[in-house]
Amino acid sequence: MADFDRESMMEMFSFEMGQLIEQLEQNIIQSESGYSMDQINEIFRIMHTIKGSAAMMLFDNISTTAHSVEDLFFYLREENPQNVDYHRLTDLVLAGMDFIKVELNKAEAGQTLDGDGSAIIASIKQFLAEIKGEAAPEPLAQEEAPAAHYYKAIVFYEDGCEMENIRAFTLLQNLNKSAAVISHEPADVINEESVEAIRKKGFTLLFSSSQPYAEIYKHLASTVYLKKLLLEELESRQAEVKAPKSYSVKIKFNEDSEMENVRAYALIHRLNEVLEGVEHLPVDLMDDASLEIVRHEGLRINIETVKPKSELLDILESTVYLKELEVEELKSEGDSLNEPDPEVAPAHENAPNADSAPNEAAPAEEKGEEPQKIQAPPAQQHKADDPLAQKKAPTQHVISVNVSKLDQLLNLMGELVISEAMVTQNPELENLELESFHKEARQLRKIIKDLQETVMSMRMVPLSTTFFKMHRIVRDMCRQLGKDVQFEVIGEDTEVDKNIIEHISDPLMHIIRNSVDHGIEMPDVRVASGKSEKGSVTLEAKNSGGDVLIIVKDDGKGLDREKILKKAKNNGLLKKPESEYSDKEVQQFIFLPGFSTNEQVTSYSGRGVGMDVVSTNLEIVGGSVIVDSVPGQGSAFTLKIPLTLAIIDGMTVKMGGAKYTIPIVSIKQSFKASGKDIFTDPNGNEMISTRGEIYNVVRLHEFFGVETAVKNIEEGILIMLENGDQTICLLADELVGEQQVVVKSIPKYFKKTRGISGCTLLGNGDISLIIDVAGFFDK
Amino acid sequence: MSSDNSTEQLENDVEDTTKDRYMTFNIESEKYGLEIAFVKEIIEMIPITRVPGSPEYVEGIINLRGDIIGVVDVRKRFGKQPKAYDEQTCIIVVEYQEYVLGLIVDSVNEVMTIEEERVQAPPSAKLSQLNQYIRNIGQLGDGVVLLLDLERLLQG
Structure with a gap:
């Protein structure tokens, strides 16, 4: 798998991680004062997914950090302890999340992930230990201590650790102190041939011990070079010869989910984490041909496992972009031995047990925050009371578009608005009888306006x-x-x-x-x-x-x-x-x-x-x-x-040979003043009285220091501008007209001028300066 | 192989066409030069919209086929007497780094080659207002060309 398309996986990974982290952040912040079961489930689920995806991308520090948070929430979910300091919990989760974010940024920038999450993990572990320490005794510990428990453990060693058989032997010796080993596979660990067997199938142990599950797990988990540990408590000694069951699984992804083979690979990876004996068809998922096969015919997986079916379903159903899922249990020949009861076998690793599975899936559905998470209609093999069986797969309504394309669309939209004005207000059309032209032009303008609104709404x-x-x-x-x-x-x-x-x-x-x-x-x-x-x-x-x-x-x-x-x-x-x-x-x-x-x-x-x-x-x-x-x-x-930068409704006015455009939203009214309403205070400030109110008059030409022929207020036009709770009247030479304009910035060469926010091109190609109304207030 | 060679040749040619080549123009009786690589185009005078609050020498902004660019009167920039625009007056549009700017000049001359050995630094002693925009001086048979320092000129 060394040559898989890392780039496209990375893209998918960072997109999904981004969404997960956002959801996570919202969940945590909302639940600071107390975590509801739904939220705990949700956080657990998110962390579980982060862990899985990160492990697949070989980002071990992200994966282990997520794992520790996941463990913490697993405990919260299972035990629902009452003595949790939620503030501290939130601190811990946020710290973990920040760490993941930093590492994720590094990953996106193509750097090595060199962050060390061990401090965070240690504090999470300590916190977990504290909750556990004071919590009600664990259910397993409640059982009468002397009664022997039967366990089955499968131990996998890290690749390349060498001498797996010797390690297995050491493990046996260590275990003998606290447990009675009944049998192990391979039986002869000292034999050189057993090295290969352990590498491939792991080292399987059956033993009995008076210690509870957690203790044993802890003990085994401390083994050096441990890659994977599967530990089960068996119902009785008879159960030790539990036969693995075979399942045939067929999965299809949504049509538009893209990169189906990569998704399939991710799923197989997750399955391999928890289950043994996973085979899949097509075998080479990184091949382009397999993309087509997975897309059209679906991914087939054969699983042979002793794990309860619920656990398997859990993993399968949490797959994103899942469209169809069929799970069939195969009756194998050697199935005559004891049937393990899937409901009784305790869940471990991190897969949730059967009872909580519907709970886990439900919050995500209800919140609807994750459009790509789709529960598939399960096959007939599902338990009849499974609530998931009722749900239909909704279709996807949202696509993501590159922002630069939206920007380009907006620019083109701007060009279109300008060129529409250039055509319909073309000077050559003046004085012509054009009844039909004007009618069609109005229709064109209407369509352009609708189009523009749609384009703008896409950017909102x-x-x-x-x-x-x-x-x-x-x-x-x-x-x-x-x-x-x-x-x-x-x-x-x-x-x-x-x-x-x-x-x-x-x-x-x-x-x-x-x-x-x-x-x-x-x-x-x-x-x-x-x-x-x-x-x-x-x-x-x-x-x-x-x-x-x-x-x-x-x-x-x-x-x-x-x-x-x-x-x-x-x-x-x-x-x-x-x-x-x-x-x-x-x-x-x-x-x-x-x-x-x-x-x-x-x-x-x-x-x-x-x-x-x-x-x-x-x-x-x-x-x-x-x-x-x-x-x-x-x-x-x-x-x-x-609301938006790009296109505004403006009133264009003329002053001293230049044109200025004022945003319509700021204009209250425009009017011609008569001499009797104009007066001047002792400081020389001009004011105007209209409809019983008195306003300051600002002369545009004085404000900008520009020469104009119209100096008499009565000859010009007054435009009443509003900014917050203040109002002034602006004096300009004359009104030109109302039109939509595309805001362009003044070239960088110019320093920002008070009262001007940009410029625009009018229909005839003239430049008009856009007035920044706020600049006329609070001098 | 042959196509590679010809492409290379072509690139060399392109470089050669701009190397040591200067666009020359006149202000008063002086002859100025701009490296041709920075010159985008030359346009005739078009209406200019003044931007209030900008310095005297910044004439305003123009609409260059939908792009808004600033225009500077080089005469005023050099502190010389303004002169009424006539049919000789041109705008040289230059592009330097992220700036695009129009320069109003009295008239445009020709594009000429001034070899490196004929270009020398200006006398450093007196840094008059004009002098700070001159990077080099090119010697010609019948006089000199003042080669402008565009970067300095653009620093508003």
Whole structure:
């Protein structure tokens, strides 16, 4: 198997791992305060899959780490102990997961996986031991101690460890101290020929001992060069001659699952881990021809095993992209001996026992989070009461598309919008009688608009993934800082353009860190100031016109005006007397680079980087941030981000020979002013009164320092712009018209100009500058 | 084998066509040169949209077949007196690293070869405003060509 297509396996592996880790993270975070059985099952299942996949890819450190977490959850699931410190448990699982993530990144980058998971494994083991130590006695130990238990063990040694027979002999000697060995296979271990036999079939031991299963397992597991250990407790001495059963399995994968042979290989690998005697057809799964065979005729597996059927089914059913599964029990000739009872034989290795199998599969089904996990309709050999038998395989509705293709589609969409305008508004068409043309042009425009909406909707991604990351941040910080915070997320299914999401993850993280670190007080301080011990941080997303608002609200101590002013003074940022600064102005200081009022640098904040990242990152996507803070009661940070970057509805205006496009969402109205409504305050600020309200007038030509012929407000046009709760009236020469425009960025050569967010091409090829409305406020 | 050789030959030819080759243009009475490898195209004057808040010498942005590129008036950049654009005025579009920029020049001359041995460093003593954009000076029989340092010029 050395020449298998590692690249394609790696791709599948990293995709599946990514999904698993995401699910895992959500499960863990949700269950911090207490794990439900479903969640334990789910985490167990995920860890089991990670372990299996990683082992298949030969990423041993990932595999062993996942294994230890899996063991832990196996115990939780089986014993349901009551004395678990869930916080610590979560810490451990997250630590394990982080380790896996780091190693996974290395694997994706093609580096060697050199991380050492042994520290994490050790702490998980210790934790497990602690739970076990204090837990109710294990069921096996409850049995009367003196009664002898009968065991069957099969030991496999690592490849290339050599002298397997001598090792087997040593094992026998060691075992004789605590158990009475009845028989072993091969019988003559000293004989040279037995080396090959042990290599191939393992070293099988039948023995009796007064010790419980766990003890024996531990004892055997400590054997050096141990590759695999199968240990069973036998019902009675008679059961020792248990006959293996043969099963014939036929599996088909979903039509669109791709790489069926690689999936088949993965399945065989997993089976080989737990079962003996696995044969499969086609034999060479890495061959291209086998891909076709597996795809069309399915994968045939013959299994000869003493393991209960339930265990076999468990593995088979957990296969991803499974479409059809047939399991048939073959009656073999030599089957006249005692039938082992599959229900009684205890489960081991890591395969779950028969009773819990339906439980394990059920949560994944219900949550529907994993579209590729499909339970196959089982064959008639299934137990009639198996709930899985009722389930139908749903078809796959989601495909993954490369983001660069989506970007390209969007660019083409932009070109299409421009060229549509160029055709339908072509100057050569002016003054022509074109009734039919205009009708068809309208139809074309409608189709283009629908197409555009579809393209845009494809790029929309819910904020939930970004928001879930914040859970983790809040949690880790609370643990480290000794704070207690109730973190609530609202509206995480709000959708935003993919490109924008990438830019808000960092700002959001900084704001949340800031809220937990600076905002929320220590529990004792909170109690002293009459608040509940537990702080609260709320992360909320909602749509508001063409924007999405993301609000981070805490009930902490709020921003300290004096402290900020002092710091601003020290940094030489004050430009007028302190008393003249409004609270809003003071609060905006925290977004300046290098501004932190935390006296002590903590591992999370206080270094003065962070909040300025918020404003700069948001500026890139044309967003803004507003702080609202009440001392003693908390702060609220509102991030305002556009739904999409690419295409906006704009009103184009003319001023001084150039054209400017204003996003329609910001325009309240436009009107011609009459002289009697215009007045000037003593500072020379022009104002206009309309419908009983008074607004500031901003002259576009003055704002941009451009010459224009229209200087009289009455001659020009006033456009009322809205930004948050503020409103101004902007003076331009004249309106040109309303149209959709594709936002293009101003070339890099230019420095960012306040009030301009980009540019666009109009239908006639003219360039129009896109107005950044927020730039006209908060001067 | 023969096809390999000819491909190689072709590549050499391509390299040869740009090596030591300069696009020359005039500003006032001076003759300037740009390495031909950086020159994308030469276009006639088209309407330029000013971007508020940019320096005086940055004329604005133009629509070059759907791409928006910035345009710099080289006269103003060198601190010379502005001159009204006429039919001789051209925009040389240059591409350097990730920048694409248009340079407004009085008129475009010719593409000429200036061998390495005829190129020398400018006198280092006086770094006047103009001098800092000149990387080398090419000697011609009837005068000199000031070879521009595009990297410097692009550092807005």
